[in-house]
Amino acid sequence: MVENAPEVIIQDLNRIYKGSDEAVHAVKDISLTLTPGSFTALVGFSGCGKTTLLRMLAGLEEPSSGSISLFPENSYPAVIFQTPRLLPWMTIKKNMNIALRHRVIPRQNKREIKKRVHAALEMVGLNDRADAYPHELSGGMAQRVGLARALCQESGFMLMDEPFSSLDALTRENLQKELKSIWEKKKSTTLFITHDIAEALVLASRILIMKEGSIIADLDRNDWILRNKPEAAIMSLMNNPLIPRMVYATS
Amino acid sequence: MKKLKWTAALETLAVPFLLLALWALASERQWVHPYLLPSPLRVAKAALRLAESGALFKHLGVSFQRVIIGFFITLGIAVPLSFLIHSLPFLKRLLRVPLEFLRSVPPISTIPLLILWFGIGEASKTAIIVMASFFPVFLNLMGGLNNIEEDWKELARSLQLDQGEYIRFVLFPAAFPSFLTGIQLGLSYCWRALMGAEMIAAASGLGYLILDSQDMGRIDRVFVGIFTLGICGILLDKILIKAFNCLIPWKDLEEEQNW
Ligand SMILES: Nc1ncnc2c1ncn2[C@@H]1O[C@H](COP(=O)(O)OP(=O)(O)OP(=O)(O)O)[C@@H](O)[C@H]1O
Ligand SMILES: [Mg+2]
Numbered sequence: 001m002v003e004n005a006p007e008v009i010i011q012d013l014n015r016i017y018k019g020s021d022e023a024v025h026a027v028k029d030i031s032l033t034l035t036p037g038s039f040t041a042l043v044g045f046s047g048c049g050k051t052t053l054l055r056m057l058a059g060l061e062e063p064s065s066g067s068i069s070l071f072p073e074n075s076y077p078a079v080i081f082q083t084p085r086l087l088p089w090m091t092i093k094k095n096m097n098i099a100l101r102h103r104v105i106p107r108q109n110k111r112e113i114k115k116r117v118h119a120a121l122e123m124v125g126l127n128d129r130a131d132a133y134p135h136e137l138s139g140g141m142a143q144r145v146g147l148a149r150a151l152c153q154e155s156g157f158m159l160m161d162e163p164f165s166s167l168d169a170l171t172r173e174n175l176q177k178e179l180k181s182i183w184e185k186k187k188s189t190t191l192f193i194t195h196d197i198a199e200a201l202v203l204a205s206r207i208l209i210m211k212e213g214s215i216i217a218d219l220d221r222n223d224w225i226l227r228n229k230p231e232a233a234i235m236s237l238m239n240n241p242l243i244p245r246m247v248y249a250t251s
Numbered sequence: 252m253k254k255l256k257w258t259a260a261l262e263t264l265a266v267p268f269l270l271l272a273l274w275a276l277a278s279e280r281q282w283v284h285p286y287l288l289p290s291p292l293r294v295a296k297a298a299l300r301l302a303e304s305g306a307l308f309k310h311l312g313v314s315f316q317r318v319i320i321g322f323f324i325t326l327g328i329a330v331p332l333s334f335l336i337h338s339l340p341f342l343k344r345l346l347r348v349p350l351e352f353l354r355s356v357p358p359i360s361t362i363p364l365l366i367l368w369f370g371i372g373e374a375s376k377t378a379i380i381v382m383a384s385f386f387p388v389f390l391n392l393m394g395g396l397n398n399i400e401e402d403w404k405e406l407a408r409s410l411q412l413d414q415g416e417y418i419r420f421v422l423f424p425a426a427f428p429s430f431l432t433g434i435q436l437g438l439s440y441c442w443r444a445l446m447g448a449e450m451i452a453a454a455s456g457l458g459y460l461i462l463d464s465q466d467m468g469r470i471d472r473v474f475v476g477i478f479t480l481g482i483c484g485i486l487l488d489k490i491l492i493k494a495f496n497c498l499i500p501w502k503d504l505e506e507e508q509n510w
Pocket of ligand 1 (some may be wrong): 018025026044045046047048049052053082
């Protein structure tokens with residue numbers, strides 16, 4: 001069953017953590033719309049609030065104020081967490097299977113589940129480790145399983161938090177290609193967090209730059225600013241001290 | 252590799268052998284009256300005779316059977332109760348005082364009452380075992396359930412697992428290692444409590460054998476009983492850890508106890 005890609009509308013979203021010392025305003029007044037079937041990258045320095053935004057979209061964190069609406073409403077995201085989060089007491093295969101319990105209908109369709117798990121593991125090159133336990137994998141392998149688990153859900157809505165951060169350059173490039181071709185086939189509405197500007201440019205058609213809880217720039221891949229030396233342009237946007245208050249507008 | 256293993260074995264066995272030698276020397280030189288400290292040889296002979304007549308295994312088997320029955324009753328109460336309290340917080344407030352009270356009462360102190368109520372039949376021993384093993388099992392399982400990592404709860408939510416699937420795939424496996432720790436502790440607690448109970452109110456069992464031997468002036472048999480207890484304890488622990496390591500391959504349990 002292939003779900004429709006939803007439209008995601010975020011309005012005046014805020015998240016404030018009332019910590020032990022000072023309250024942290026992790027997400028500040030964010031309003032934006034992800035169009036159905038769009039691939040959006042979210043970049044920004046560590047601690048700027050990317051994960052917090054994604055967790056609110058995944059329904060794992062309550063906004064302090066503001067709203068998130070999905071159309072159609074019953075869309076359910078497949079999530080890749082910043083750490084792989086594989087259940088340590090289950091083999092890789094079992095970890096993948098339970099992700100499909102509510103994705104494959106009818107639920108007892110064992111053949112379909114098997115097929116999807118196999119295909120997803122094949123894609124990340126880990127089919128021979130299907131019966132291994134998570135602690136027997138390297139960090140990068142575990143991350144690939146996390147990716148496979150999200151992809152096999154075939155959701156129309158994907159939320160990915162730095163899924164390639166601990167992979168070597170070669171594996172990363174291969175998986176970027178795979179992800180891109182899967183997205184081109186399925187056109188899921190995708191939000192992809194990364195530290196890597198080059199990666200954002202390869203994958204996404206839209207790039208959001210986040211700084212201190214706000215979106216300071218909302219760029220289209222075809223924007224003039226990205227035509228030459230895009231990485232330098234983004235870096236200078238991120239480093240510009242004026243920008244947090246002056247939301248960057250693109251035509 | 253092999254050589255290392257040998258030296259390790261030598262190291263662990265050196266002290267027991269030394270103590271045995273000291274014991275042999277002490278009884279040989281009669282540093283202690285032979286009635287109070289029979290020689291190792293006499294104890295070994297007594298053990299052999301008790302084993303041959305089948306008395307040793309009979310008493311051991313009786314004690315063992317009591318532990319097994321009592322322990323299953325404990326599991327039958329402690330496991331559902333832990334899950335109930337974990338999912339219904341008001342139950343915790345409701346049962347807090349009675350449970351804390353029971354936990355503070357050493358099981359053995361209830362024996363006079365138990366004898367009055369149940370006589371010296373099996374019921375009193377079973378009750379002792381349940382009382383002694385309940386709290387280690389219950390508290391460890393509760394701890395495991397309550398300390399489940401937030402990460403796993405979130406994962407379950409993001410995979411849309413329903414309550415039953417959450418308990419089966421996430422909650423119980425997460426708490427399982429603590430549960431096994433509870434079983435291990437519970438078994439050793441109820442074994443101890445049972446020995447006390449068998450000395451006071453029983454006509455069979457290892458505790459009875461020990462006390463009865465003392466009454467008959469057979470100190471060598473008392474030693475046999477004590478050694479049987481110690482050796483069985485070590486073996487049981489080894490077996491449990493082996494079994495646990497098979498059950499939870501993702502978590503290497505310590506072979507050594509942290510004393
Ligand atoms: N549960 C929490 N309690 C208190 N503060 C939090 C919590 N989670 C995040 N924060 C704070 O919110 C801010 C944003 O954190 P977030 O994890 O969203 O950053 P990030 O952009 O994902 O960083 P990174 O790139 O390092 O993953 C940080 O200052 C962090 O300390
Ligand atoms: Mg993050």
